[in-house]
Amino acid sequence: MSQLFAVLFDGFAYGMLLFLLSVGLSVTLGLMNFTNLAHGAFAMVGGYVTYSLVELAGWPFLATLPFAFLITAIIAAAFERFLFRRIYEAGELNQVLFTIGLVFAASAVAAYFFGTVHHSVDLPAYLTGFIEVGSVKLPAYRIFLVVVALVVTAIVVAGLEYTRFGAMVRASVDNQKVARGLGLNVNRIFALTFALGSGLAGLGGALAIDILSLDPSFGFHILVLVLIVVAVGGLGSIWGSFLAAACLGIFDVAGKYFIPELGAFLIYLFMVALLFIKPRGLFGRR
């Protein structure tokens, strides 16, 4: 029983990590219909920022996290401003290929600077041990992940629901034409949302180092997972992403634990079946 609980918690923590990695993509995809397969590459940027600061500059792990967010957001904003903006009208296929090209190039650049080896970071002692909750021992880092993810979710939801900017984003996602007609600068809203969403991916990438390990193909590895979360959860839906990420994490970890020979197969099967029945995902608005 306690073993089952530990596995479920492990899966949930993993799911929360996936949520952090994908929530930005869900909102930006819903907002601009810009199919950004390079989202994972931005997560990789965050990962390498934290790795560099911890391992090369000797910063404490926690202090690097805001920078993983910030630097990724700034880089993403620059890419949006100078490159992505040119292909919003170019059609889905061109967007897919352009952003895949970017992932290719980014992974090569990462390999050039950091080598092709797997990197890890030294975590502070209070994040490495186990914490006893009732009769179960849970890894401290997973608990930390869940807490961070819940805090971020709360901030994102509150930001979207209760701030003026959030209202603008929601209006633009729901109906871009009308939002434009009412005088909202949708392009600027999108640029800002894109930067924030990519920043969250960067944060996710930094937090993922200990779980997924960091190497130049990171952007590809998590791409599929991130896309599954976004597609299943539905574009533009925070709660959809949250639910999809939690389910995916639990299914993945539990599947690999209990039925290792079928684990990944079941996830893909489930996703294809769900998208066949509900092409917009669980909570998709459009």
Add this chain to the structure above:
Amino acid sequence: MDPHLWLKRKGRISPYEVVFWPIVLVLPFWLFPTYLSLSSQIAITALFCISLDLILGYAGIISLGHAAFFGIGAYAAGLLSAHGWGEPLSGLAFAAVVAAFAGWIVSFMIVRVQHLALLMITLGLGFLLVELANSLGSFTGGADGLQGIDTWKLLGVWKFSFWGKTAYAYSLAVLFILFLVCRRIVRSPFGLTLEAIRENPDRTTALGAPNRAHLQKIFTLSAGIAGIAGALLAQTTETVSLESLGFQRSAEIAIMLILGGTGRLYGAILGAIIFMVARDQLAGMNPQYWYFWIGLLLMIVVLFMPRGILGGLERLAALGRRR
């Protein structure tokens, strides 16, 4: 103008075509005999690329998992041969039927969805198949690849030798015949309707065209051709690996198609030639850097040559004519 006349004029054989095919026949045989095996790989890839062009370039269905059908064809032909029937032509036919059947089943899903869901379903089916082939290791050979394929003499006369003369002639002949078939299809009223559906599906519905049925037909056909390409690879290299199904192959084939130019069949062939030759020449390079250049090239093509190399050339030619 009378539409039939227009179609006929569109389907006229251009002088470039008459020059192109003899060149690709002669060049590898007499000038670059050491590159024969690469040449047959290119011919096979070009055929696969054409099959993607049918659905992507003409019908506008984006697929990130087209290698699934390539792999199904490869495994179908490979398994048939490994179980004692190595006759190549019937192997091709068998692979085509199996892959087309799989394509027909999948086409019911494909025509129902669009955008992200379409990307994810094609992507997911590709991954699904890789997992399936991997877990059925006793049947497919799993990660080690399928062993024990023995391809008999072509038509009972020509042996598949180490130098790959037969392999290239065989691959090129299949490519040429299927190219002619595809060329005929895309220049038929059916092919024209596909382009119309790609451009404006609502309007074709209003005009009375059965969109979904048309898309299903071309998808099934395309899957069959991809299957034949896979079978060719299995027969000429006498092995099938999991990579033949994988996402990487699906992505590469889309890159080649975009590079050459979509919706013109020759773009698929040109893209395959350029990509494969470049990779062969740069093989000594660290694969990471190869990916950097591919990525950069992809971004440049999307930004500056959205219709691919052939589309760019065409525009240049049109500019020249206007002067």
